[in-house]
Amino acid sequence: MSIRTRVTLAMLIAGAMFSTACQPQVSVSRSGANLQEGLPLEPAAESLVPVRPSAIEGSKVFVKAQCIICHGKEGFGDGPSAANLTAEQKTLLHDLLGLIGIRLAPTQLPSRPANFHNAVAMRLNSPFSMYETVTRGRPHTGMPSFPRPKDYPRKGMPAGRPSYGARLFGVYLTDEERWHVIFHEFSFATTQAEVARGKQLYETKAIPVDVRGVRGTYTCADCHGTKGDGRGPRGVELSRSLWGWARGEGPGIFTDINLMAQRKSTELFQPIVDGGRVMPSYRGKLTEDEIWALVNYIWTFVYEYPWPK
Helix, strand or coil, X not given: CCHHHHHHHHHHHXXXXXXXXXXCCCCCCCCCCCCCCCCCCCCCCCXXXXXXXXXXXXXXXXXHCCCHHHXXXXXXXXXXXXXXXXXXXXXXXXXXXXXXXXXXXXXXXXXXXXXXXXXHHHHCCXXXXXXXXXXHCCCCCCCCCCCCCCCXXXXXXXXXXXXXXXXXXXXXXXXXXXXXXXXHHHHCCCCHXXXXXXXXXXXXXXXXXEECCEEEEECHXXXXXXXXXXXXXXXXXXXXXXXXXHHCCCCCCCCCHHHHCCCCHXXXXXXXXXXXXXCCCCEXXXXXXXXXXXXXXXXXXXCECCCCC
């Protein structure tokens, strides 16, 4: 080996030793945590929804906010103003001419209010998307925004979030009122009989399952709990291996309002059909109508449902 090669090799070894010496050292010998017991969990996330929504309270807001004028008393979209409701429709030409100061009058086209009994449409809506619509309105429709007073401190002078759709001055809703009213609208998409059927299936229909080596006959409540909080007999066992269930949040914890508010009914339906990591598939074990009844009942863990007296 030549002298030059030896010198180069020695420099590389010295550099490697120097780099190793400069690495940060971490000592766990004085850590206050008991490594056998695991590290403490982070605090639970702050709730995005400031109140437990109530369809009962929402029915009052539905009247206060004059929703019945367009959507009708029963939410069919057949209110007294629905037939004559229009909205400004602008095209790209309107916007281009506006750049050079030419203002064309927008075309007035019919605007159809939402029918909250349309189950297909409602299953594709999440509560949060409905909340955004109530808060900001809907572009190019007659749906107005319902801001908080602090968002619009003076009539006609927006000071916060942008609004879309029609303008309706003088009607303001708090965050709590908006969550109440959207779940009142949400409840139109099902019936008391269907929700009661879902409750019965959830609590009493025991079905044989075989997933990841776990075999047995269980009801939904055995895992998810009678309150939807994952504290059923089988759910307590699952919480030892599912960190989300240990925290009382995540998929399968139906009381996790932060997650549920952003989910669509279709996103609850599909895991029941196809299963998941530890969730068995109920394809062929439950009918489609039974699964939708379960989904509509599952939502009642999130909000106060208007059960019959």
